[in-house]
Amino acid sequence: xxxxxxxxxxxxHKAALQIQKDLSSEIITRAESSIKPRIVVGVxxxxxxxxxxxxxxxxxxxxxxxxxxEEAFATIEAGYPYxxxxxxxxxxxxxxxxxxxxxxxxxxxxxDGQGIAHPRFFGLASHLGLWLNVPTIGCAKxxxxxxxxxxxxxxxxxxxxxxxxxxxxxxxxxxxxxKPMYVSPGHMIxxxxxxxxxxxxxxxxxxxxxxxxAHLAVTRYRLSFSE
DNA sequence: GCGACAG
DNA sequence: ATCTTGTCGC
Numbered sequence: 584x585x586x587x588x589x590x591x592x593x594x595x596h597k598a599a600l601q602i603q604k605d606l607s608s609e610i611i612t613r614a615e616s617s618i619k620p621r622i623v624v625g626v627x628x629x630x631x632x633x634x635x636x637x638x639x640x641x642x643x644x645x646x647x648x649x650x651x652x653e654e655a656f657a658t659i660e661a662g663y664p665y666x667x668x669x670x671x672x673x674x675x676x677x678x679x680x681x682x683x684x685x686x687x688x689x690x691x692x693x694x695d696g697q698g699i700a701h702p703r704f705f706g707l708a709s710h711l712g713l714w715l716n717v718p719t720i721g722c723a724k725x726x727x728x729x730x731x732x733x734x735x736x737x738x739x740x741x742x743x744x745x746x747x748x749x750x751x752x753x754x755x756x757x758x759x760x761x762k763p764m765y766v767s768p769g770h771m772i773x774x775x776x777x778x779x780x781x782x783x784x785x786x787x788x789x790x791x792x793x794x795x796x797a798h799l800a801v802t803r804y805r806l807s808f809s810e
Numbered sequence: 811g812c813g814a815c816a817g
Numbered sequence: 818a819t820c821t822t823g824t825c826g827c
Contacts, residue, residue: 628817632819665818667815674817696816706816727816760827765816817818 589714599669603705610699610709611771620690621646623784625793627695628674629801635661639681640801642793649784649792655684656804668702671710678711689717691780693793697721700729700744700751700767712770719769720777722791726765734763741778753778761789
């Protein structure tokens, strides 16, 4: 068990890398259940250049209607800078705080970052999923690691994302003619199900609805502090 | 050593 | 991620 490390925070980069390596073995890369999720939560974090404060919004959506059932927020001082590959150590504390303010019980969380499509197979979505013990999907707007063929131009077209001889996710065209999304399992889910659930939560925009609404919500929340 | 690099 | 206007393509 590496659960102790799950709740201990790294003092330096080297410790952070080791924690990711150790915890990655705890990640389940298959579907925990075949039951369709009803409550899907989108999460997003916002900040301001030149300031260390972070704001977070979590938005619970009901499937398949894609309607908001609840929103929750939190803001704290960042305890960690942004370092590619170590994003979760920066964003998880404020996300945990926001999740504590949510009364709905999520069946699935969609994160704005990578899952196992990560140098040590332990991106933000994996870290958050392990911490919350909830199925999670990483749905990022750009690539961190891996290689894939260019997906077709139509919505729904996708290609497997490979990294170090493993299929770690897929590059998914969520909207015709738009830049694709980088989808990977976070925890307790597999690649195929991650792809299909991102599509099931898409409402015709590039971003899946939970993520899109969380982004709008966190921007609104952050701006409410400067007035 | 060099380039790449989620948010 | 943030800052920031108009502009091009489906």
